[in-house]
Amino acid sequence: MKLNKIILSFVSALVILFSTSVASFAKVVGDKIILGAAISLTGKYSSNGVHTQNGYNMAVDRINSMGGVKVGGKTYKFDIIYYDDESNPKRAAQLAERLISQDGVEFMLGPYSSGLTKAIAPVTEKYGVPMVEANGASRSLFTKGYKYLFAVLAPANLYLDVAIETAVELNGGKPVRIAQAFEQDAFSQDVRLGILDAAERTGSKIIIDDKLPKELNDMAATLVKVKQMKPDVLVVSGHTKGALTAIRQIAEMKVDVPMLAMTHCDAAKLSKQHGKNSQYALCASQWHKSLTYKDDFFKDGMTYAADFEKEFGYDPPYQSAESSAALLVFKDAFERANSFDQKKVRDALAATNMQTFYGNIKFAPGGQNVDKPMVLFQVMCDASGSCENKVVAPLKWASAKLIHPIPKWSER
Amino acid sequence: MNKNFVLYAAILIFGLAAPFLFPAFKVQLSILCVLIVLATTWNIQGGEMGYNSFGNILFYGLGMYLCASVQVGMFFPLAEWTESGGEKTFVHTPTQFFQGMAVGLVVAAVVPTIVAGLIGYSILGLRGHYFAICTLGLGVAAGEISGGIEIIGAGQGFTTPPFPNVGSLEARGEFFYFLSFFTLVLTFIAVRSIYSTRFKLILNAIRDNEDKAEAMGIETMKYKIIGWMISAFFCGLAGGIMGGLVGYIDSTDVAFDGREMGVFMVLMAILGGKGTLWGPIIGATIFHIFKEGFWTFFLGWQYVALGVLIVVIVIYFPEGIMGWLREKYPERFGEVVDEKDRKAQVELK
Numbered sequence: 001m002k003l004n005k006i007i008l009s010f011v012s013a014l015v016i017l018f019s020t021s022v023a024s025f026a027k028v029v030g031d032k033i034i035l036g037a038a039i040s041l042t043g044k045y046s047s048n049g050v051h052t053q054n055g056y057n058m059a060v061d062r063i064n065s066m067g068g069v070k071v072g073g074k075t076y077k078f079d080i081i082y083y084d085d086e087s088n089p090k091r092a093a094q095l096a097e098r099l100i101s102q103d104g105v106e107f108m109l110g111p112y113s114s115g116l117t118k119a120i121a122p123v124t125e126k127y128g129v130p131m132v133e134a135n136g137a138s139r140s141l142f143t144k145g146y147k148y149l150f151a152v153l154a155p156a157n158l159y160l161d162v163a164i165e166t167a168v169e170l171n172g173g174k175p176v177r178i179a180q181a182f183e184q185d186a187f188s189q190d191v192r193l194g195i196l197d198a199a200e201r202t203g204s205k206i207i208i209d210d211k212l213p214k215e216l217n218d219m220a221a222t223l224v225k226v227k228q229m230k231p232d233v234l235v236v237s238g239h240t241k242g243a244l245t246a247i248r249q250i251a252e253m254k255v256d257v258p259m260l261a262m263t264h265c266d267a268a269k270l271s272k273q274h275g276k277n278s279q280y281a282l283c284a285s286q287w288h289k290s291l292t293y294k295d296d297f298f299k300d301g302m303t304y305a306a307d308f309e310k311e312f313g314y315d316p317p318y319q320s321a322e323s324s325a326a327l328l329v330f331k332d333a334f335e336r337a338n339s340f341d342q343k344k345v346r347d348a349l350a351a352t353n354m355q356t357f358y359g360n361i362k363f364a365p366g367g368q369n370v371d372k373p374m375v376l377f378q379v380m381c382d383a384s385g386s387c388e389n390k391v392v393a394p395l396k397w398a399s400a401k402l403i404h405p406i407p408k409w410s411e412r
Numbered sequence: 413m414n415k416n417f418v419l420y421a422a423i424l425i426f427g428l429a430a431p432f433l434f435p436a437f438k439v440q441l442s443i444l445c446v447l448i449v450l451a452t453t454w455n456i457q458g459g460e461m462g463y464n465s466f467g468n469i470l471f472y473g474l475g476m477y478l479c480a481s482v483q484v485g486m487f488f489p490l491a492e493w494t495e496s497g498g499e500k501t502f503v504h505t506p507t508q509f510f511q512g513m514a515v516g517l518v519v520a521a522v523v524p525t526i527v528a529g530l531i532g533y534s535i536l537g538l539r540g541h542y543f544a545i546c547t548l549g550l551g552v553a554a555g556e557i558s559g560g561i562e563i564i565g566a567g568q569g570f571t572t573p574p575f576p577n578v579g580s581l582e583a584r585g586e587f588f589y590f591l592s593f594f595t596l597v598l599t600f601i602a603v604r605s606i607y608s609t610r611f612k613l614i615l616n617a618i619r620d621n622e623d624k625a626e627a628m629g630i631e632t633m634k635y636k637i638i639g640w641m642i643s644a645f646f647c648g649l650a651g652g653i654m655g656g657l658v659g660y661i662d663s664t665d666v667a668f669d670g671r672e673m674g675v676f677m678v679l680m681a682i683l684g685g686k687g688t689l690w691g692p693i694i695g696a697t698i699f700h701i702f703k704e705g706f707w708t709f710f711l712g713w714q715y716v717a718l719g720v721l722i723v724v725i726v727i728y729f730p731e732g733i734m735g736w737l738r739e740k741y742p743e744r745f746g747e748v749v750d751e752k753d754r755k756a757q758v759e760l761k
Contacts, residue, residue: 084711087665088666093659102436115569122659125574126575140568140571182567184663186567
């Protein structure tokens with residue numbers, strides 16, 4: 001009986017605890033528009049999570065200091081509530097629920113990575129919360145009929161198919177032999193689908209098709225096969241860790257391949273971390289600072305890059321640029337909607353048609369940005385050993401000529 | 413039984429009223445129910461039987477994938493649903509959703525039970541650390557294997573059917589809360605009735621001295637397998653519910669999430685006190701509240717805070733909260749302690 005008392009008092013303590021912890025914010029408090037975001041501050045996506053957060057913060061500061069958002073004749077400032085999703089989809093979905101139902105957030109910014117966006121989208125959709133996301137590129141996000149999801153980036157399947165087409169072109173229009181290795185996650189698997197499509201289109205043959213585990217630290221087995229089978233193109237995608245692992249092991253094992261196409265080179269700071277070893281790597285990017293897009297807030301890519309470097313101490317990867325662009329999109333939509341009604345803001349978002357320093361933004365009915373092509377850059381090093389990413393495709397923005405084929409390790 | 417009636421009624425009423433008292437916390441409360449189910453069933457092995465299993469996550473993940481696959485597969489082609497490039501959009505009607513969920517949950521409970529029987533037959537001969545390590549491997553292997561199976565989405569993950577539009581925004585939260593609460597009640601009743609039979613004594617005998625138990629004519633293997641199958645049944649059920657609740661299944665991060673769920677279920681049982689009926693329940697509740705609190709107040713440091721909590725548990729409550737209470741107030745647990753005896757013990761210390 002005494003035991004029951006203990007348990008009963010425990011239950012009542014629980015009741016008190018729960019009822020006192022209900023704190024509620026509203027979406028617009030005073031002159032603040034509060035946005036919610038679950039970001040990977042820890043876990044396997046933490047470096048890209050931080051790039052994303054820096055991008056958001058940079059844009060918030062810039063917009064606020066340049067007059068804020070004008071709605072209904074009043075000026076508002078942006079503010080963001082962050083949570084750490086620990087790179088875990090389960091947590092991300094819970095946090096989205098928490099941001100909306102407990103913190104009362106009515107507008108969301110996206111997390112980092114397709115997988116986490118996939119976990120959050122059903123929640124924002126259920127509550128009719130408009131979400132502008134900058135880091136979920138998986139094609140399947142845009143085929144689910146989501147109405148409140150807007151992505152400022154091009155879908156993942158478009159990341160590297162240009163590389164395959166370029167390889168075919170350089171091969172005199174003849175099909176090439178492709179080796180590919182992709183991490184087991186939503187984004188990389190979508191990049192893979194893009195390559196499959198491109199291979200089919202060009203009649204190219206895939207001779208190695210490996211799946212790599214998450215938290216990619218070793219791909220030696222794939223590289224051994226590459227050494228044996230000598231493909232024309234090697235495609236690797238596995239977020240930041242994948243890019244670092246690939247370059248490290250390719251250099252260690254002296255793997256010769258005429259073309260190496262990857263993702264996340266700039267997020268991984270390849271040219272800084274691996275210097276000359278990363279030379280000639282061809283990288284898909286949503287954005288590059290040398291592109292000539294313009295807006296009123298960040299002027300252009302070069303200015304953005306300089307300001308970003310001043311504030312955070314490193315060259316902005318495209319993950320940061322697209323995240324900053326997400327806030328520009330929100331600002332534009334709020335002002336056009338001239339209201340904080342979620343439906344009206346949603347409709348304004350759907351009608352977005354603007355240029356930012358990051359690129360043109362116009363959403364397809366599925367929510368993906370259809371007005372901004374991908375760019376390819378190549379890591380190029382000068383004699384002193386300092387390396388830089390130079391855009392090589394599309395030709396409109398190319399600042400350097402693609403070096404192909406990659407010189408053999410014995411000749412470097 | 414009558415003495416406890418008030419307590420049970422109070423908890424039941426609290427459980428039924430909870431989503432209306434704290435409407436904003438429905439998801440957390442549902443997860444709490446799932447955590448309690450996992451901790452309570454882990455306790456059957458870890459606490460009562462003395463077999464520290466890290467493999468129960470296998471049944472949880474299996475249940476999750478099975479429930480979602482059945483729910484989709486009953487009405488639509490599963491391969492097209494999970495194919496990421498698929499341009500088609502499938503929408504469940506409310507009837508389809510609930511029918512699918514019902515059948516899915518049955519499959520999610522039954523199949524892991526059978527799997528537990530088969531695997532148990534082959535590995536429950538291992539003891540101590542060997543068993544723990546072997547089961548640890550099971551969860552990891554399942555995660556990697558399922559990450560390669562195309563029909564369930566492979567590395568792309570599996571988006572479970574979205575909750576149908578039945579008019580109210582609160583419906584989804586309430587549905588999943590009551591589903592998980594019902595599962596919790598079912599688990600509690602089942603475990604409680606098992607613990608009042610000879611079966612529990614046999615499990616304890618295995619824990620205390622397996623060889624002796626065998627020598628006394630108990631077919632230990634049989635009971636070990638049955639115990640594991642019971643756990644698997646409820647873990648599978650919990651997994652199925654969790655899949656629907658999260659809405660997105662990832663092979664290693666959501667389904668076969670040994671690093672988090674797999675470890676948490678052990679921790680919660682130890683925190684509350686293994687080998688007791690209420691221990692895992694109290695442990696899971698406290699753990700969940702702490703975890704949510706750390707998340708809010710120590711953003712970025714939540715794992716450090718959680719680590720400190722674990723260290724404190726291990727140092728100050730090695731027997732868990734229930735164990736600690738039992739040592740302090742043995743009379744309240746129905747143990748008769750001779751006053752002289754107690755004094756003698758205190759002096760000895």
